[in-house]
Amino acid sequence: MLDTENKIPLESQYKCPKCNSPFHFQVKRSWFRKKFFPNSPIRRFFCARCLRRYYIKVDPDKLKKGS
Numbered sequence: 806m807l808d809t810e811n812k813i814p815l816e817s818q819y820k821c822p823k824c825n826s827p828f829h830f831q832v833k834r835s836w837f838r839k840k841f842f843p844n845s846p847i848r849r850f851f852c853a854r855c856l857r858r859y860y861i862k863v864d865p866d867k868l869k870k871g872s
């Protein structure tokens with residue numbers, strides 16, 4: 806019932822290394838990565854300011870919820 810608490814999107818928990826603003830989108834992983842690196846803590850994020858995608862190593866604890 807109270808599953809709305811602490812639901813901060815993963816992308817806004819990490820910041821762009823270049824402009825230091827929170828990321829805007831998480832880029833979906835390709836089937837290739839899903840298949841060969843299903844547990845990889847590396848995620849891709851898109852910064853709308855720099856118009857660039859970055860690979861970021863995320864905290865695995867933050868990936869536990871959902872899937």
Ligand SMILES: [Zn+2]
Binds near residue numbers: 822824826852
């Ligand atoms: Zn940026």
